Each structure stands twice: as C-alpha cells, then as structure tokens.
Amino acid sequence: MTEALEPVFIGIDVAKATLEVALSSEPRSSSWANDEAGLASLLAYVEGVGERVALVLLEATGGLEQPAAAALCAQGYAVIVVNPRQAHDFAKAMGHLAKTDRIDAYSLAQFARTLNASDRRDKLLLKPAEPEQQELLAIVMRRKQLVGMHVAETNRLASMHASQRKSIRAVLKALEQQITQLDKDAGRMLKDHFKDKLELLKGLKGVGPGTQAVLMGALPELGRLTRQEIAKLVGVAPLNRDSGNFKGRRTTWGGRANVRSALYMASLSAVRHEPTIRAFYERLVAAGKPKKVALVACMHKLLTIMNAVIKSGVPWQPGYPQHATA
Template sequence: MNASELIFVGIDVSKDSLEMALDDKGKTLHISNDEKGIAELHAAIMLACTPVEPNEVPRTVSAIVLEATGGFERKAAIALCSAGLPVMVMNPRQARDFAKSLGYLAKTDAIDARVLSHFARTLYHSDKGVQLLMHLPDAGQVALHALMIRRKQLVEMRVAEDNRFAMSEKAQRKSIDAVRKVLNKEIGKIEQDMDGHLKEHFAKQLKLIDKCKGIGPVTKASLMAALPELGSLSHEQIAKLVGVAPLNCDSGTHKGKRITWGGRADVRCTLYMATLSAMRYNSVIKTFYDRLISKGKLKKVAIVACMHKLLTILNAIMKSGKPWDDEYLIKNP
C-alpha cells in the first residue's frame, strides 16, 4: 500500500479535550474528552478513510498514537482499540524527545498532535511497531486495575494523615485519628474486593505461584492487573517492560556501568517490596542474594538482580504452566 493511502493519527490528550491530527502539516480537530467527543473522534477517523471520488482508493489507519496522560487517555484508547483500530499509548517523555529531535521547541496542543502523527508514522515503520500496539484488556483486568488505583489513592491519603499526626497539636489529633480509622476501614474493604476478584477471575494463574513466598495479595493483584503481558514475552522483554533489565551505557572505548531505568513504575515498586520479603523467606531468592553478596556485589545491585530473577521466574511459570517449585529452582538456577 502506498504511503499516501495510509493514515497516521496523533492525539494530544488533556483532562477536558482531545486534539487530533491526521498528518504533521494539516489542521487539527479539537473535541471534548468525554463519551460524545470520543464518538466524534472515531467518526472523524472513519470519515478520513472514506473515498471522496468514486475511483479513489480507500485509506487505512495504520497507527494511532496517544500520550499517557495520567489516565485521561484511557477511555479514548480503549474505545478506539475496541473499534479494531491500531492504538499505541506512548510515554510523554519519548514523544517530547521525538519532537525536540525534529526541531519543535514550541509546545501547543496542535503542535503536539502533529508531532504524535509524525511519531506514529515512524513507529509504524520501525521493527517495534507491532510490539507497541495496545491490547484490549478484559473486563476482569479493567476492574482489578481500578481497585488497585483506588487502594493506592487511599494509602497515599493515609500516609499524609500519618505524617500530619506526627507533627500535630493535641487539638488536631482526634480529627486526624478519626480520618485514619476511616481510611484503614476503606483500605480493608478494597483489599477484600481485590482478593475476591482475584479468586474469581485469576484463580488459574495464581494457583501457579501460590507457593511462592514473598508474593502477597497486593503483588498478585499488581501483576494480574498492570502486567497482563506476563507469560507471553521473553525474559528480556518482560524485564525491560517493568524496568529491571540492565541496559548498556557504552560509547566508543568508554564502558559505562549497566543501569536500569524506565518501565512500569507501579509494578516495579510492588515487585521491589515483594523481593525484600522473598530475600528473607524464599529459599530460591535468598540463596541467589547471598551468592551475589558473597561475590562482592553492592546490596542495591543485588536487590535489583533479585527483582529481575523473581520476575523472570514468574514469567517462565506463567508461560510454561508449571507451578512454583523451590527444589527444582534451586537445582536449576
């Protein structure tokens, strides 16, 4: 198919509006970020594919790129993906770096939408284009992800109240303590809902890692909700996706230290806490950690390596369908 017959859509997302560009030079479409606006967005994309002249060849949407904008992009992305369109949700830093590389120093919604359209064209022609396509989450994952977000919000509020209590005056403490009790109660309810949801929708997957010490209910929920690719990717790909893969930093004769960065922060934070527990109670991870320390590795480096190993094992278990077995894993490190 000729390049002129392909459409690359860029959508700049904000809380209240969506700015769509069908190329990197033409006019943009400004619509509201709600159900009505998303329906108009889909209709406009479909209209752009419709031939105007009788003998004109229909155009095809090859890639739609949106920036991850704190969840404000989620409804539009899911709606377009549900309609069978190729959607990619990209990190804003990557999009901004791409814009700077093209010389776009100014920043407006229209400019960002055109840049994202250009970015969509580039990603489509890259070898990673297929990997970046969004896969529609099932209803169970959507609901579990929503519960995870709500629990995180409640925990953050509880931490804020705990911090206030530590420096509060006597007259304030009764109120702060009452709020903390309410938050603890709500967090407990959310965790019960999460546990029930896991048992109902993810019993088969969780049975495989049930004997893995260190993997608690919150970690299980995070893996099922925020890392649906677990078990479908290679160990290198899943490690990069989470952000625990050591990346080269070499140039010429300079050989820099291997570093980890990027990835899904929520999953990585949960995996970190699980790894700390596993280093104490999980014989496989504890043995691996002790071996790294005995070789002179820094504790921080050893912990990240344990995170990487734990994630790799979980990915292999989900892929193979064979449950966690301490003895097997110790004999086959």
C-alpha cells in the same frame, strides 16, 4: 486514487481536560474535552477517516491516556502508548523545540509514522485488557490513592491543633475502612478470575495478595513474552550505555512504575523468605555487588521466574531453577 489510499497516522496529546488530535494528512489539529462526550466525538472523528488509519499514538500521561487508548483498541485500531521520554526525545530530534498541545500532537503523529515502519511495531501495539483486568487495575490504583491520603493525614495528626485531631482520626478510620473493602474486592477478583494463574505461583514466597493484584491487573502480558521482553516492558532489564571506547554502567529505567514498585516490595520479602531468591541475592553481594544493585537483580529474577512459570503452566517448585531462565 493513490492519495485516497495513503495511510493516515494519528497523534493524540492527552491532558487532564483535553484531547488534542493531529492527523498526518491534515494541516490543523482538533480538540475535544477529555470526558465521555469528548471521547465519543473522538471515536466518531477517527471513524470518519476510515480504513486509512494505520496507527494511533498516545503518550503515557499518568493514566489519563488509558480511556482513549482502550476505546480505540476496542474499535479495532492499532494503538501504541509510548513513554514520555521517548516522545520528547523524538520531538527534539524533529526540531520541535517549542511545546504546545498542538505541536505535541503533530510530533506524535510523525512518531507514529516512524514506528509504523519499524520491525518492532507489532510488539509495541497495545493489547486490549479484559474487563476483569481493567476492574482489578482500577481497584489497585484506588487503593494506592487512599494509602497516600492515609499517610498524609497521619503526618498531619502530630502537628495539628488538639481541636482538629478528632476530625483527622475520623478521616483515618474512614480511609482504613475503604482500604479494607478494596482489599476484599481485590481478593474476590483474584479468586474469581485469576485462580488458575495464581495456583501456579502458590509456592513462591514473597508474592503476596498485593503483588498478585498488581501483576494480574497491570501486567496482562505476564506469561506471554520472553524473559527479555517482559523485563524490558516492566523496566528491570539492565540496558547498555556503550558508545565507541566508552563503556557505561548498565542501568534500568522506564517501564511500568506500578509493577516495578510491587516487585520491589515482593523482592524485599523474597530475599528473606524464598530460598532461591535469597541464595541469588547473597551470591551477588558476596561477589561485591552493591545491595541496591543486587535487589534490582532479584526483581528481575523474580519477574522472569513468574513469567516462565505461567508461560509453562508448571507450578513453581524451588528445585526447578530452569523456570528462571525459560
């Protein structure tokens, strides 16, 4: 009776072609294709374990993990997606020096058991995104891909034989049309589904449509967490590196790269056009901070301002610095 009620922890190693699944209660892992049919089989397999499933852990794999994570969340399972660095460090600590899909899946299952006992478990749980957030994020990701393709084709144009330049220009024109259409789609989504939140940020300079689309699609936690939590989630919080007598420089790492990139561009603009951020940046530089460090601090401040404004429901006004520390 006791054995039947023992919790089961699941680790899923996600690759482009496969989903390798390990259960803490089973000696062998299972594998399915990373497609719709394979995902349906995975859900049926996990459902067969029943209520014993305590936690499912996946490693972030460039977005490849998102369909499986979202589907498991939708079925009511507790799901955590961890940073690859954390997963690899845990595997090494457990003595898993070799690396295969099967070993990685079992290591994630062991990691799931550890995280389940942590007091941070609930904070780490994946919150299922709303359908409109998923659609907006897909638009943002596709736009980024097309912009990358546009840059690559532009770089080829100068060195390409004259006979092929017409082809490249045709591709560039098609890419530009697609990017323009995606911008229109993103604008429509922002207006239809995120108008209330964006109205609160209307007076904050530097936060343009591109940044808004990334924030609304890729950061649904905005306005729900404390300033410390949201900064760590995005990866702009300075982290201590102290041990014994060693006092290391504070650094930022991890977090959501797409949100960080959008914040970087927004901060570059805000440093020039938003008085609150410009004054903060100039004060740091005058105090001797390197410009790069000062800009990262501006990213942190801009994020915490937006988080506090949305959390409070009070529209941003430059005369209210308390928004930055709420």
